[in-house]
Each structure stands twice: as C-alpha cells, then as structure tokens.
Amino acid sequence: MNEEYKNKWISQLKKGTLPFIVLSVLSRNTYYGYDLINEIKKLTDIVIAEGTLYPLLVRLKNENLVSYSWVEQESGIPRKYYQITEEGKDTLNAMKDYWTYINTTIQSI
Amino acid sequence: MNEEYKNKWISQLKKGTLPFIVLSVLSRNTYYGYDLINEIKKLTDIVIAEGTLYPLLVRLKNENLVSYSWVEQESGIPRKYYQITEEGKDTLNAMKDYWTYINTTIQSI
DNA sequence: TAAAATACATTGTTATACTATGTAATTTGT
DNA sequence: ACAAATTACATAGTATAACAATGTATTTTA
Numbered sequence: 592m593n594e595e596y597k598n599k600w601i602s603q604l605k606k607g608t609l610p611f612i613v614l615s616v617l618s619r620n621t622y623y624g625y626d627l628i629n630e631i632k633k634l635t636d637i638v639i640a641e642g643t644l645y646p647l648l649v650r651l652k653n654e655n656l657v658s659y660s661w662v663e664q665e666s667g668i669p670r671k672y673y674q675i676t677e678e679g680k681d682t683l684n685a686m687k688d689y690w691t692y693i694n695t696t697i698q699s700i
Numbered sequence: 701m702n703e704e705y706k707n708k709w710i711s712q713l714k715k716g717t718l719p720f721i722v723l724s725v726l727s728r729n730t731y732y733g734y735d736l737i738n739e740i741k742k743l744t745d746i747v748i749a750e751g752t753l754y755p756l757l758v759r760l761k762n763e764n765l766v767s768y769s770w771v772e773q774e775s776g777i778p779r780k781y782y783q784i785t786e787e788g789k790d791t792l793n794a795m796k797d798y799w800t801y802i803n804t805t806i807q808s809i
Numbered sequence: 810t811a812a813a814a815t816a817c818a819t820t821g822t823t824a825t826a827c828t829a830t831g832t833a834a835t836t837t838g839t
Numbered sequence: 840a841c842a843a844a845t846t847a848c849a850t851a852g853t854a855t856a857a858c859a860a861t862g863t864a865t866t867t868t869a
Contacts, residue, residue, distance in 0.1 A: 592790040596763045600719060601798060603856070606825055607713025608802060615809040625847050635805045643826050645849060650825090654705045668834055668847045681701040689710060693717060694803055696744045700724040712825070715856055734816045752857050754818060759856090777816045777865055 609639060609647060611690065614675060614683045617657060623670035624648055648673060656682055718748060718756060720799065723784060723792045726766060732779035733757055757782060765791055 612631060616622065622630055627648075628639050651657045656679035659671045675683070721740060725731065731739055736757075737748050760766045765788035768780045784792070 592794055593763055593765060593787055596765065597791055597794050597798075599855080600716065600795060602826055602854095603719075604716025604798075604802070605827095606715050606856085607709065607717070608806070609826080610709060610712075612806065612809065615806065619809070623847080624849095634809060637802075637805070640827050641848085642828065642830095642850080646825080649849095654702050656702060656705065666835070670847070678702055682706055685701055685706050686709060689706075689713075690806065693713070693746075696746070697717070697721065697724065697799065700721065700728075700743060708824075711823095711857055714858095715825085718857080732816080733818095749858050750817085751819080751859065751861095755856080758818095775866070779816070 605637075605643075608637075609643065610651065611683075611686050612637070613644075613647060613651065614656060614679060614686070617673055617675040618680060618683055621672045621674045623662075623672050625670075627673075651679070655679070714746075714752075717746075718752065719760065720792075720795050721746070722753075722756060722760065723765060723788060723795070726782055726784040727789060727792055730781045730783045732771075732781050734779075736782075760788070764788070 612635065613627065616627065616631060616634065624644055625641075628641065628644055632638055648657065648659075652659065652673075655676055657673045657675055659673045661669050662672050663669045721744065722736065725736065725740060725743070733753055734750075737750065737753055741747055757766065757768075761768065761782075764785055766782045766784055768782045770778050771781050772778045
C-alpha cells in the first residue's frame with residue numbers, strides 16, 4: 592500500500608468534493624466560514640484548512656453560487672454568513688446528477 | 701445554472717477520479733495508453749485527453765502502482781502495455797474504501 | 810497520395826488544496 | 840491579572856494535476 596500516494600490522492604479528490612460538500616451544506620442552512628469548518632468536520636469527519644475554505648468561499652461568491660451578509664455579534668468579531676443562491680441551487684443539482692453518474696460508473700467497473 | 705463553473709468543477713473532480721478509474725480498469729486487464737482512452741470512453745463515457753493520460757501513467761509508474769512492458773506489433777508502432785502491481789492493488793482497495801466513505805457522507809448531507 | 814488514425818510524449822496555462830503567516834477580538838486557565 | 844487558547848477573518852507561496860497545443864513517427868483508409 593502506497594500510503595503517501597493515497598494521501599496525495601485524497602487531497603486531489605477534495606478539489607472536486609469540497610465545493611460540492613460546501614454547497615450541499617449551505618443548501619440546508621446559512622453558515623459563516625469558521626463555523627462551516629467545524630460543521631463539516633462534525634458531519635463528515637473531513638477537515639478543511641482555513642486556507643482552503645476562505646478562498647473557496649470567495650470563488651463561490653464570484654461565481655454567484657453563494658452570497659453573504661455581515662452579521663454583527665453582541666460580543667466578538669462580526670461574522671460573514673453565507674447563503675446559497677438560486678443559481679447555486681441549480682448548479683448544485685447538476686453537480687448531484689454528475690456525482691450520481693460518476694459513482695454509478697465507478698461502481699460498475 | 702452556472703454551466704461554466706460546472707465544467708470547471710468536473711475537471712477538478714477528475715483529479716481525484718481519473719487515477720482511481722485508471723487503476724480500476726487496469727485491475728481487470730492490461731492496456732496500453734492509447735487503448736485505455738478508448739476503453740474508458742466506452743466503459744464510462746469519460747473522455748481523457750492524451751495530455752492527461754500519459755503523464756498520469758508516468759506518475760502511477762513512478763509510485764510503483766503500475767508497471768509496463770513494451771510489446772512489438774507485427775505491424776505498427778510498439779505498444780506500452782501497463783499492468784497493475786501488488787502495491788497498486790492494495791492502494792486501489794484503500795481508494796475504494798475511501799470512495800465508499802466519501803460517497804456515503806455526501807449522500808447523507 | 811493525401812488525410813485520418815494509431816501510438817507515444819512534452820510544454821505552457823489554469824485551477825486549487827494546503828502550510829504558513831498575519832490581524833484582531835474574546836474567552837479560558839492559572 | 841495576565842498569558843494562552845480560541846474565534847474569525849484573510850493572503851502568499853508551494854505542489855499537484857487536467858487540458859489544449861504541439862511534436863514525432865508509422866500505418867491505414869478514402
């Protein structure tokens with residue numbers, strides 16, 4: 592078993608799965624970045640580095656798949672709450688379809 | 701629907717799925733590169749560019765997940781037939797486990 | 810006999826995960 | 840009371856990989 596290759600592979604696999612997972616989670620609820628990391632870790636055991644998530648959220652925002660609004664806290668740093676857009680929902684559905692297709696394909700080999 | 705983003709996403713998803721698919725296909729049979737492209741297209745409808753596959757095979761070889769042997773043809777250009785190694789089989793199994801896990805996780809969100 | 814297909818390969822471009830680092834406020838532990 | 844940890848944002852640099860474009864050489868097809 593090539594453990595090192597496997598880890599590198601998982602990192603590459605994340606390039607496809609992370610945007611999908613983030614959009615999925617945001618289709619259920621609004622979250623702010625720091626919280627998303629913890630929520631996804633709790634939900635999936637997948638650890639997303641901050642240096643991965645924040646740029647990813649910026650990209651999703653630039654693509655109009657999510658929007659955000661700053662929410663002041665009674666105490667502490669203000670939070671940037673992200674929500675999925677209609678375009679984000681439609682794109683997520685297309686991603687779901689493709690995922691189902693690729694999963695079926697892989698299982699069949 | 702953000703079609704352009706979806707296509708970019710599929711390209712990123714391939715960074716995880718292609719090595720997995722190639723190893724899976726090679727776990728059933730030996731193939732040469734050019735043939736693998738056609739075989740995978742037939743099996744999965746997924747089109748792999750030559751500029752993607754050849755470097756990928758080089759990487760899998762460098763990681764000892766596959767080996768190859770040149771086979772002269774009665775006519776035509778000699779073919780580099782690839783076969784999966786024992787280390788490749790074990791790593792593929794670990795990849796299968798991870799895939800099952802990530803698929804289950806994604807379905808559950 | 811020109812065009813398409815077979816079969817290998819590399820270079821340059823673009824995209825993205827991850828580590829390291831930075832800022833600033835707040836909370837916790839001692 | 841004060842140092843350390845946590846919360847919450849963010850960016851710069853590095854490594855990796857898909858893909859288009861291009862290249863070489865042989866063989867088959869129209």
